[in-house]
Amino acid sequence: MNIAERFPKSRHSPADNRPHAIIIGAGVGGLTTGALLGAKGYRVTILDPLDEPGGRAYAHRQDGFTFDAGPTIITAPWLFENLWRDCGGRLSDDVDLRPNTPFYRVRFDEGTVFDYSGDRAAMEAQIARIEPRDVAGYRSFLDESRRIYEVAFEQLAHKPFHSLLFTAKTLARLVRLGGYRSVYSVVSKHFRSDKLRTLFSFHPLLIGGNPFSATSFYCLIAHLEGKYGVHHAMGGTNALVRGIASLVTRNGGRIRLEETVTEIVTEGRRATGVRLASGERIAADIVISNADPATTYGKLLKAHPRRRWTDAKLARGDYSMSLFVWYFGTSRRYDDVQHHTMLFGPRYRGLLDDIFRNHRLAEDFSLYLHRPTASDPSLAPPGCDAFYVLSPVPNLDSKTDWTETAESYRRKIEQRLEETVLPDLSRHVVTSRIATPIDFRDRLLSWQGAAFALEPKLFQSAWFRPHNKSEELDNLFLCGAGTHPGAGLPGVVSSARIVADLVPDPVTLLAGTWQQDARDSRS
Incomplete structure (x- = not known):
C-alpha cells in the first residue's frame, strides 16, 4: 500500500534517477531519516509492515476514541522545528505543539501527591x-x-x-x-x-x-x-508522525505500508537492496534500518557473515524491559486527573530488580497513566475520556504466558486505578484494548519483546551500542531507539540526524566515486 495520496503529492516517478535510499521501518526514526534524505537529494522508499506509519508511535482508533500507542511525552521541540526548517517548511504549519503544566503529577503509594514542573x-x-x-x-x-x-x-x-x-x-x-x-x-x-x-x-x-x-x-x-518543557501534540503524538510523513512525500518519497522486509540483500560488503515477504526485490544504493538492531542483524542479515553483531553477541545483550499497556475509554470525564500521572507502587528497587534482573512478573506494579483528553477533548466522544495506562514488565525472557495472564493483570490494574485516581472506573469503561510483550515481539518485531531494544547501560551506550553506520556493510545505516544515542523521541530524531550526515552525498553516488572512497577509507 502506498500512502502518498494522504499527503502532499509525491514527485517520485519511474523516471526518477536520484540515488535510491530504502528505509526499513516507518517509526519516528525512519520517517525523520526519510525526510532528511529526501531534502538532501535522495529518492526515498520507506517500507513498514503496519497499516499506518508510526511504529511505536502508531495510533489506535476505535469507537470514536483515539489512543496513541506509545510515546506521549514530547521534549526538545526545537529538534522538530529544525527538521521542518531543513525540509523547507515550518512545524507550526503542520503540527500544534502545546506545553503541559505540570509536566507530571506523581502519586506515591501512601497517597502523597507531587506536581513535577519547571x-x-x-x-x-x-x-x-x-x-x-x-x-x-x-x-x-x-x-x-x-x-x-x-x-x-x-x-x-x-x-x-x-x-x-x-x-x-x-x-x-x-x-x-x-x-x-x-x-x-x-x-x-x-x-x-x-x-x-x-x-x-x-x-x-x-x-x-x-x-x-x-x-x-x-x-x-x-x-x-x-x-x-514537556509538550503534547494536539491530535495526539501520531499527529506529529503524520506531519513527518508528509515531509517525506513532499520531497518525492514513498511510504509503502503493509510491506514486510524479510532480508537485506547483499553483495560482498554492500547492501544491494531488500527482499519483501511477497518475494519482491527492491534495489537500493543505500539501506537504512529503523528496525531493532537485533532484528536487523539476527534476522534480516541472518545469512550474511557478521564480524561484530553475531548471533552469539546478540544473545548476550541485556535488553530493556517490556510494557503492558491497557488502552480504554470512559463514558465520563475525570477532570481532576492530569495529562500525565505517575503512580508509584509500594516497592521501587525491589520491583525494578524483579523486572530487569529476576525477569519475574511481580504482584505489585508502578503505573504511568496518560489522559490526553485533559488537553485535547477531540480524542474522545463528547463527555468521555481517553486513557492508556502503562506498566513496566519483564521482556519475554520471563517466560510469562501473556495469553493466560493478560486479562487478570488488566483487572488488577483497573482495581488499583479505581482505588486511587479513577473512582468507579469499571462501571464507566466503554472501549478497551491491551498490548503485551507478545505484541512488541510479533507486531513491532522487537527482539525478546523488549520495548526499547538494548538496555541503556554504560557498556551498551555510545561506541558499545550498534553503530549508526553499520560495522558489517559499507552502505547500511541504523537509526532509531536501538542505535546511538538511544530511545525517546529526542534520541531517535538525533539518530536520524547522524545518519543524514553520514550517508554519502547523492552527487558522489551518481558520479560513482563513493564506492572507491569507502574502499580507500578501509585501506
Missing part, C-alpha cells in the same frame, strides 16, 4: 514539605544535570561513536561526568528522602532503562525538561 519555586515548596534539607540538594542536582546535558546532549548526542580513537578522546570527559555511576546513585548523592530519590530518578524508565543501572548521563533529562 517552576523551581513551586518545586522547592513541595520538596520542603517532604524533606526541607533536600531543597539544597534539588538545586545542586539541577546544576549537575545541566553540566551533564551540556556535554552528553549538546556536544555528543548528535555525534557518531564509530571510532575507538574518538571514543578514547571523549572518555576522559565522560569519566569526569560520572558516566560510570547510575542515575539512582547520582540522585541519592543530592537527596536524603527516599521519596525524592524515587521522584528524581524514574526518568530512565521512560526510555527503557533501570535507574539503578542506567548510566548517569540520563540525569540530563531533568535539565532538558526544565529548559524546554
Whole structure:
C-alpha cells in the first residue's frame, strides 16, 4: 500500500534517477531519516509492515476514541522545528505543539501527591514539605544535570561513536561526568528522602532503562525538561508522525505500508537492496534500518557473515524491559486527573530488580497513566475520556504466558486505578484494548519483546551500542531507539540526524566515486 495520496503529492516517478535510499521501518526514526534524505537529494522508499506509519508511535482508533500507542511525552521541540526548517517548511504549519503544566503529577503509594514542573519555586515548596534539607540538594542536582546535558546532549548526542580513537578522546570527559555511576546513585548523592530519590530518578524508565543501572548521563533529562518543557501534540503524538510523513512525500518519497522486509540483500560488503515477504526485490544504493538492531542483524542479515553483531553477541545483550499497556475509554470525564500521572507502587528497587534482573512478573506494579483528553477533548466522544495506562514488565525472557495472564493483570490494574485516581472506573469503561510483550515481539518485531531494544547501560551506550553506520556493510545505516544515542523521541530524531550526515552525498553516488572512497577509507 502506498500512502502518498494522504499527503502532499509525491514527485517520485519511474523516471526518477536520484540515488535510491530504502528505509526499513516507518517509526519516528525512519520517517525523520526519510525526510532528511529526501531534502538532501535522495529518492526515498520507506517500507513498514503496519497499516499506518508510526511504529511505536502508531495510533489506535476505535469507537470514536483515539489512543496513541506509545510515546506521549514530547521534549526538545526545537529538534522538530529544525527538521521542518531543513525540509523547507515550518512545524507550526503542520503540527500544534502545546506545553503541559505540570509536566507530571506523581502519586506515591501512601497517597502523597507531587506536581513535577519547571517552576523551581513551586518545586522547592513541595520538596520542603517532604524533606526541607533536600531543597539544597534539588538545586545542586539541577546544576549537575545541566553540566551533564551540556556535554552528553549538546556536544555528543548528535555525534557518531564509530571510532575507538574518538571514543578514547571523549572518555576522559565522560569519566569526569560520572558516566560510570547510575542515575539512582547520582540522585541519592543530592537527596536524603527516599521519596525524592524515587521522584528524581524514574526518568530512565521512560526510555527503557533501570535507574539503578542506567548510566548517569540520563540525569540530563531533568535539565532538558526544565529548559524546554514537556509538550503534547494536539491530535495526539501520531499527529506529529503524520506531519513527518508528509515531509517525506513532499520531497518525492514513498511510504509503502503493509510491506514486510524479510532480508537485506547483499553483495560482498554492500547492501544491494531488500527482499519483501511477497518475494519482491527492491534495489537500493543505500539501506537504512529503523528496525531493532537485533532484528536487523539476527534476522534480516541472518545469512550474511557478521564480524561484530553475531548471533552469539546478540544473545548476550541485556535488553530493556517490556510494557503492558491497557488502552480504554470512559463514558465520563475525570477532570481532576492530569495529562500525565505517575503512580508509584509500594516497592521501587525491589520491583525494578524483579523486572530487569529476576525477569519475574511481580504482584505489585508502578503505573504511568496518560489522559490526553485533559488537553485535547477531540480524542474522545463528547463527555468521555481517553486513557492508556502503562506498566513496566519483564521482556519475554520471563517466560510469562501473556495469553493466560493478560486479562487478570488488566483487572488488577483497573482495581488499583479505581482505588486511587479513577473512582468507579469499571462501571464507566466503554472501549478497551491491551498490548503485551507478545505484541512488541510479533507486531513491532522487537527482539525478546523488549520495548526499547538494548538496555541503556554504560557498556551498551555510545561506541558499545550498534553503530549508526553499520560495522558489517559499507552502505547500511541504523537509526532509531536501538542505535546511538538511544530511545525517546529526542534520541531517535538525533539518530536520524547522524545518519543524514553520514550517508554519502547523492552527487558522489551518481558520479560513482563513493564506492572507491569507502574502499580507500578501509585501506
